[in-house]
Amino acid sequence: MLSDSYQDLFDQLKAVIPEERLIHDELRTLAYGTDASFYRYVPRLIVKVESEREVIATLQACRALGLGVTFRAAGTSLSGQASTDSVLMVLGDKGWHDHAIASDQSAITLQAGIRGAQANRYLAPYGKKIGPDPASIDSAKIGGIVANNACGMASGVELNSQYTLKDIRLIFADGTVLDTRDDHSRQAFLHQKKDWIDRLQALADRLKNDASLAAKIRRKYQIKNTTGYSVNALVEQDDPIKMIQHLIVGSEGTLAFISDATFLTAEEPRTKATSLMLFPDIATTCEAVLILRQCPVQAAELIDRVALRTVEDKPGVPAYIKSLGPEVTALLVETAANDDDALQANIRQIQEKLQPIAMAHDYSFTTDPGEAAALWTVRKGIFPSACSERDVGTAVIIEDIAVPVESLGDCLLELQKLFAKYDYRNCVIWGHVFDGNVHFVLTPDFSQPAEIERYKTFMYEVVDLVVARYDGSLKAEHGTGRNMAPFVEKEWGPEIYAVMKEIKALFDPDNMLNPDVMISDDPDIFVKQFKPMPGAHEIVDTCIECGFCERNCMSNDFTLSARQRIVIWREIAELRRRNPRSDRLKVLERQFAYYGDRTCAADGLCALSCPVDIDTGELIKDLRARRTGGIGQFMAGQIGNHMGRVTGTMRGTLGAVDRVHRILGSTVMSGLARGARRLSLDRLPQWNPHMPARAAAVRPERAFYKGVDQVVYFPACIARTMGPGRQDDTRQSLTHITENLVRKAGYQIIYPEGLDNLCCGMAFNSKGFKRTAAEKAAELEEALMAASDGGRLPVLCDTSPCLHHMKKTLDPALQLYEPIEFTLDYLAKRLVFEPQPGAVALHAVCSAKKMGLEDKLVTLARMCAAEVVVPEVNCCGFAGDKGFSVPELNAFGLRNLKDQLPAGVTEGYSTSRTCEIGLSLHGGIPYRSILYLVDRVTRPAD
Numbered sequence: 001m002l003s004d005s006y007q008d009l010f011d012q013l014k015a016v017i018p019e020e021r022l023i024h025d026e027l028r029t030l031a032y033g034t035d036a037s038f039y040r041y042v043p044r045l046i047v048k049v050e051s052e053r054e055v056i057a058t059l060q061a062c063r064a065l066g067l068g069v070t071f072r073a074a075g076t077s078l079s080g081q082a083s084t085d086s087v088l089m090v091l092g093d094k095g096w097h098d099h100a101i102a103s104d105q106s107a108i109t110l111q112a113g114i115r116g117a118q119a120n121r122y123l124a125p126y127g128k129k130i131g132p133d134p135a136s137i138d139s140a141k142i143g144g145i146v147a148n149n150a151c152g153m154a155s156g157v158e159l160n161s162q163y164t165l166k167d168i169r170l171i172f173a174d175g176t177v178l179d180t181r182d183d184h185s186r187q188a189f190l191h192q193k194k195d196w197i198d199r200l201q202a203l204a205d206r207l208k209n210d211a212s213l214a215a216k217i218r219r220k221y222q223i224k225n226t227t228g229y230s231v232n233a234l235v236e237q238d239d240p241i242k243m244i245q246h247l248i249v250g251s252e253g254t255l256a257f258i259s260d261a262t263f264l265t266a267e268e269p270r271t272k273a274t275s276l277m278l279f280p281d282i283a284t285t286c287e288a289v290l291i292l293r294q295c296p297v298q299a300a301e302l303i304d305r306v307a308l309r310t311v312e313d314k315p316g317v318p319a320y321i322k323s324l325g326p327e328v329t330a331l332l333v334e335t336a337a338n339d340d341d342a343l344q345a346n347i348r349q350i351q352e353k354l355q356p357i358a359m360a361h362d363y364s365f366t367t368d369p370g371e372a373a374a375l376w377t378v379r380k381g382i383f384p385s386a387c388s389e390r391d392v393g394t395a396v397i398i399e400d401i402a403v404p405v406e407s408l409g410d411c412l413l414e415l416q417k418l419f420a421k422y423d424y425r426n427c428v429i430w431g432h433v434f435d436g437n438v439h440f441v442l443t444p445d446f447s448q449p450a451e452i453e454r455y456k457t458f459m460y461e462v463v464d465l466v467v468a469r470y471d472g473s474l475k476a477e478h479g480t481g482r483n484m485a486p487f488v489e490k491e492w493g494p495e496i497y498a499v500m501k502e503i504k505a506l507f508d509p510d511n512m513l514n515p516d517v518m519i520s521d522d523p524d525i526f527v528k529q530f531k532p533m534p535g536a537h538e539i540v541d542t543c544i545e546c547g548f549c550e551r552n553c554m555s556n557d558f559t560l561s562a563r564q565r566i567v568i569w570r571e572i573a574e575l576r577r578r579n580p581r582s583d584r585l586k587v588l589e590r591q592f593a594y595y596g597d598r599t600c601a602a603d604g605l606c607a608l609s610c611p612v613d614i615d616t617g618e619l620i621k622d623l624r625a626r627r628t629g630g631i632g633q634f635m636a637g638q639i640g641n642h643m644g645r646v647t648g649t650m651r652g653t654l655g656a657v658d659r660v661h662r663i664l665g666s667t668v669m670s671g672l673a674r675g676a677r678r679l680s681l682d683r684l685p686q687w688n689p690h691m692p693a694r695a696a697a698v699r700p701e702r703a704f705y706k707g708v709d710q711v712v713y714f715p716a717c718i719a720r721t722m723g724p725g726r727q728d729d730t731r732q733s734l735t736h737i738t739e740n741l742v743r744k745a746g747y748q749i750i751y752p753e754g755l756d757n758l759c760c761g762m763a764f765n766s767k768g769f770k771r772t773a774a775e776k777a778a779e780l781e782e783a784l785m786a787a788s789d790g791g792r793l794p795v796l797c798d799t800s801p802c803l804h805h806m807k808k809t810l811d812p813a814l815q816l817y818e819p820i821e822f823t824l825d826y827l828a829k830r831l832v833f834e835p836q837p838g839a840v841a842l843h844a845v846c847s848a849k850k851m852g853l854e855d856k857l858v859t860l861a862r863m864c865a866a867e868v869v870v871p872e873v874n875c876c877g878f879a880g881d882k883g884f885s886v887p888e889l890n891a892f893g894l895r896n897l898k899d900q901l902p903a904g905v906t907e908g909y910s911t912s913r914t915c916e917i918g919l920s921l922h923g924g925i926p927y928r929s930i931l932y933l934v935d936r937v938t939r940p941a942d
């Protein structure tokens with residue numbers, strides 16, 4: 001139930017925004033409310049906006065009703081600036097994705113919803129990138145990157161948003177739009193807001209005319225600083241429009257909505273060299289940093305001894321690190337140039353300059369991309385390792401300070417003393433030392449009041465250390481949020497803080513934009529509303545709610561993302577412990593059944609981008625397993641024991657349905673099927689015109705070709721059951737195509753004994769029937785071991801998801817291949833490829849993505865067709881049989897497919913029959929196995 005003002009808001013907004021984008025139920029307000037910080041605020045109303053018109057309508061309605069609004073991009077903020085207990089305005093999934101690159105590639109305009117890494121993908125062909133480079137760049141969106149002035153390892157101060165932002169398009173609290181690249185918009189704004197501009201100019205004059213304040217501001221921005229507003233805009237700029245543009249950078253959604261931003265692009269150097277340097281202690285490391293700052297060094301990352309210990313057993317880390325002294329500290333140094341000679345000159349210069357510095361071990365530079373990547377993986381592994389090793393129930397706090405580089409060594413030593421004083425053990429320290437910026441991690445358990453008190457007094461001392469002793473920044477990169485709001489005045493002093501408050505009052509007189517963030521009158525706001533992190537399930541207990549999984553999660557923006565599933569499951573687990581009879585628990589459990597469970601594709605793509613390797617799909621599968629009762633398990637066992645009969649019946653049913661389809665035609669059949677499904681209350685599977693007909697039976701006894709070399713072929717039960725659909729122009733089953741192709745390459749096929757009854761068990765596993773899944777896997781393993789002569793012969797399975805499951809469950813002695821790698825490694829050299837003209841579309845299924853086969857699929861397709869199109873699709877959402885039982889998930893997964901298929905593309909290829917049903921339906925062209933294409937364009941080599 002919405003309270004009065006929020007109900008009024010809802011009623012007003014539904015005239016402009018579809019109701020499904022106005023969210024206020026128990027489960028989704030909690031789920032969407034969560035960001036990566038350690039604070040918990042639950043919004044009353046979530047508004048998913050898709051256009052500027054909707055932003056303006058929401059802002060104006062909130063203003064009229066006196067309600068606070070917080071903007072949300074990817075929700076990876078750490079300081080408590082992307083959450084609210086009022087209105088959360090979330091960038092919707094459809095809008096905010098346009099970009100334009102200047103004809104000379106010197107600039108790129110990006111709408112607020114584009115992720116940073118995507119912007120760099122647009123620029124990569126030109127050897128360019130955007131300046132800001134937060135470690136979260138794969139997830140963070142432009143709106144959040146600019147609003148947080150986010151930056152990272154290589155950007156330093158020079159390449160952050162503040163200094164690379166060319167233009168911006170803004171919407172202010174009253175709905176006024178300013179587009180700084182449009183002269184008409186600028187002039188109109190200057191005219192309409194004359195008084196406002198005069199007041200801004202007066203504030204700028206106040207700072208400019210006070211030499212000591214102006215000097216302080218310039219000095220403090222020589223290092224990274226995201227505490228408070230970017231007041232350097234007022235002393236560095238004279239044009240009021242430019243002042244506004246630069247003030248918005250780092251304003252954390254408290255001054256205006258950012259619709260798009262134009263960045264000056266930066267060069268991406270062509271060649272790089274990386275070195276892991278080890279120094280005897282922190283002080284010597286910081287001496288080396290001062291020297292390296294005079295050298296051509298692109299990035300220098302400090303890793304302290306505690307941090308080194310967390311990763312010293314990881315691949316790529318030199319073994320000798322373990323034996324080095326207790327104070328040893330590392331610098332990961334990268335130098336870059338546009339050609340090899342220049343790179344070598346850089347290396348020589350660095351080596352010469354560092355000669356006087358004591359080293360704990362010899363060092364060298366590597367230009368090998370693999371070795372360099374391994375070293376960076378070590379550095380990037382520090383934070384996940386710290387997260388994984390923490391106790392269940394504890395929060396993760398990443399602090400983010402900067403001090404002038406000259407004082408960094410002393411400051412770090414004092415910081416370590418503070419850790420000892422407050423008994424914060426194993427605090428890792430790492431950071432971008434050229435900017436004097438280091439991060440350290442605390443893992444307090446805020447369910448204990450004493451822990452809150454300890455954190456509070458510790459933070460007072462950190463503030464004293466950084467501000468009073470070293471004139472540093474309390475937040476270098478991560479933004480002020482609620483975490484540092486009480487300390488902005490302490491860092492900047494009363495005069496500059498007063499200017500900041502006036503800036504806020506000028507831009508947002510009603511204090512409606514992200515109230516309490518950046519400027520707050522509550523001195524304790526930083527120790528309020530801690531997010532509970534209760535133990536909920538061993539698969540997800542290390543989750544830090546960073547949100548990095550969301551970009552890979554196909555149900556993100558549809559029902560819940562992987563992070564949101566964990567948030568809700570934690571809440572349910574806690575309520576079951578503390579308040580098992582509560583209504584809230586009942587509501588959450590009921591909603592979770594659809595939002596969390598039914599619409600999880602269980603494809604595990606979320607794990608690919610999770611820093612702590614969590615596969616939320618495994619959580620869901622485990623919950624399904626716990627729920628399946630005795631009857632379900634019994635039935636699964638029966639199906640497992642009689643696979644031959646089951647697949648035979650399924651083939652018969654598919655054949656019968658296909659005959660009806662032929663007689664009635666697609667339109668009548670679709671109508672009837674829809675009606676039947678409705679009548680069954682969605683229990684009947686959803687038929688569609690791309691349903692497969694029956695597959696031709698596999699006849700192992702007819703495997704008459706006796707080749708010199710042999711291969712074991714295990715056709716997955718899906719391939720043994722499902723043939724091409726009626727809409728497809730081929731009638732041949734995949735198993736026949738595969739037989740033909742393998743023989744064409746001169747291989748004799750060996751079928752495993754008892755093929756009819758074999759199954760990898762994946763389908764049982766994903767539904768939670770773990771026992772039957774394990775039994776089927778064991779049977780298959782035995783049959784494949786026998787057929788492959790104990791693993792001597794390669795085994796081909798024609799369906800990637802099954803093969804992936806087999807790789808996880810069967811004896812590693814088996815050489816298991818799915819179609820892409822098998823064709824490239826075994827068949828290609830024995831075949832002549834005659835590529836067909838025109839373009840084909842490709843879809844790498846989730847399992848192929850998880851096995852790292854996306855590029856190989858493209859390579860193979862390029863051998864077969866003149867042109868290859870790869871639409872951007874995450875998981876298709878068919879998820880085994882969910883395309884039949886929850887068809888809306890498949891429709892959502894493939895919502896953008898058709899638009900990405902150019903007109904001339906008439907066929908698509910993949911490696912999973914069920915996924916191909918949905919792809920054909922939503923792509924509007926037949927999709928089939930890549931083996932069909934390979935078979936069509938090849939002939940035997942001799």
Ligand SMILES: Cc1cc2nc3c(=O)[nH]c(=O)nc-3n(C[C@H](O)[C@H](O)[C@H](O)COP(=O)(O)OP(=O)(O)OC[C@H]3O[C@@H](n4cnc5c(N)ncnc54)[C@H](O)[C@@H]3O)c2cc1C
Pocket residue numbers: 035036070071072073074075076077078081082112133134135136139140141142143144145146147148149150151152153251252253254256257258259477478479514546
């Ligand atoms: C593990 C981890 C590592 C990180 N590493 C770094 C790092 O190296 N460097 C760094 O700087 N940060 C880092 N961050 C913090 C964070 O990822 C970045 O600040 C990022 O830029 C936030 O972007 P977002 O899209 O998630 O924005 P959100 O978190 O959604 O929002 C950020 C702020 O911008 C506001 N906002 C969002 N959209 C708009 C809009 N359209 N108009 C106006 N205001 C808007 C929000 O209200 C909020 O105040 C890290 C975070 C995590 C979890």
Ligand code: SF4
Pocket residue numbers: 542543544545546547548549550562563566609610611612613614616
């Ligand atoms: S599952 Fe992993 S990526 Fe997702 S929020 Fe948790 S820690 Fe972050």
Ligand code: SF4
Pocket residue numbers: 552553554555556561562565599600601602603604605606607615616617618620875
């Ligand atoms: S398994 Fe797939 S749908 Fe489920 S949470 Fe992970 S990425 Fe999302």
